[in-house]
C-alpha cells in the first residue's frame with residue numbers, strides 16, 4: 001500500500017462506525033413521539049437504528065437501500081450460529097433446497113400474498129429473467145412494455161427475441177403523465193392481437209411513476225394477455241398488496257425499500273401461472289408442481305443469513321408501522337418535488353398527483369453541467385442516482401437537511 005492509500009485508509013477508518021455497532025440496538029422511540037415531535041422521532045430512528053454516519057447524505061435508495069442495525073445484527077448472528085453449527089442436526093445453514101415455509105409465511109403476510117405462490121430469489125433481475133425465459137412464447141408473439149423499463153426488465157425478453165424470434169414493442173410514456181387513467185388507457189389501447197405478454201413496472205425506475213397496476217392487469221386479462229409486473233420499487237416504498245394487483249407474475253427486490261440486505265428478491269405467480277412456467281436454474285424436484293412457488297427456490301446452496309436479514313427487515317418495518325413509513329417517505333419526496341418545482345431550470349418528470357409517486361422524484365436540468373454537479377455532490381458526500389436525468393430517493397433515514405443540501409449544491413453547480 002503506498003502512503004497516499006494508507007492515509008486514505010486511515011481517514012476512512014476514522015469515519016467508520018465502531019466495531020459491533022449493530023449488536024446493541026436501542027429500542028424504537030415511543031410511537032407517540034412521531035406525532036408530538038416528528039423530526040425528533042425520525043432523527044432518533046436514523047441515529048439509533050441505522051449505521052449511516054452523520055456526514056452521509058444518502059438519496060439513492062432506489063438503486064439499493066441500506067440495512068438498518070437489526071438487519072445487520074440478524075445476518076451477523078446467523079453467520080456466527082452457522083459457523084458454530086448451533087442449529088438442529090440436518091437443518092443446514094443454507095437455502096436453495098429448502099422450502100423455508102416459516103420465512104415465506106412471514107414474508108407473504110407482509111407482501112399481501114399467499115406463501116404457496118411466493119418464491120425467494122436473489123433480486124428482481126433473477127425473477128424477471130426466470131419468468132421471461134420460462135413462458136412458452138413462439139416466433140411472432142409480442143411482448144408489449146413501456147419505454148420506462150429498467151435494463152433488467154427488458155433484457156430477458158430481448159434474449160427471447162434473439163433466440164426465439166418474438167417481437168418486443170416499447171410504448172412511449174408521456175413525462176410527466178397527466179393522471180393514472182392516461183397511463184392505463186395508453187397501455188390497454190396499445191395491446192394488439194399479437195400481444196401475448198404485457199410487461200411493466202409498478203413504479204418506474206428513473207422516473208418513479210406509480211402505475212395503476214390493477215386497472216391495467218384487469219383489462220389485459222380480459223383480452224387474454226399475460227401480465228408480468230416489475231415490482232422492484234413497490235414493496236416498502238408505497239403501501240400495496242400483491243394479491244390486490246391482479247397480475248399473473250410479479251418480481252420484487254426487497255433490498256431497495258424493504259430494509260433487506262443486498263441479494264434478496266421475490267418471484268410470485270398465480271397458482272395456474274406458476275404451473276405454466278418452466279424453471280431455468282434447476283436441481284432435483286424441478287417438475288414437482290405441488291411445491292408451487294418453492295419450485296423456483298431450488299437453486300442450489302445459498303446464503304441463508306441474507307434471508308434471516310430480510311425477515312428482520314420485515315419485522316423492523318412492521319414495528320415502526322407500514323403506514324407511518326409511507327407517510328414519512330412521501331412527505332419528504334413531496335418536499336423535494338416542491339423545491340424542484342420552484343427552480344425554473346428544472347423540468348419535473350414527477351406529476352403533482354400524490355398517488356402517482358411515492359419516494360422518488362425525478363427531473364431534467366437545463367444549464368447545469370452534470371460534470372460540475374457530480375464532483376460537488378461527491379465532495380459533500382451526497383449519494384444520488386447519476387443519470388441523464390436526476391432522481392432523488394427519500395426513505396425514513398433521509399433528513400430534510402439532506403434534501404436542502406442537495407438543492408443548495410445544485411444551485412452552486414448552476415452558478416459555477
Ligand SMILES: Cc1ncc(COP(=O)(O)O)c(C=O)c1O
Nearest residue numbers: 123124125150152201205232253
Ligand atoms: C424497475 C427496476 N426493475 C428491476 C431492477 C433490478 O433490480 P435488482 O438489481 O435488484 O435485480 C431495478 C433496479 O434498479 C429497477 O429499478
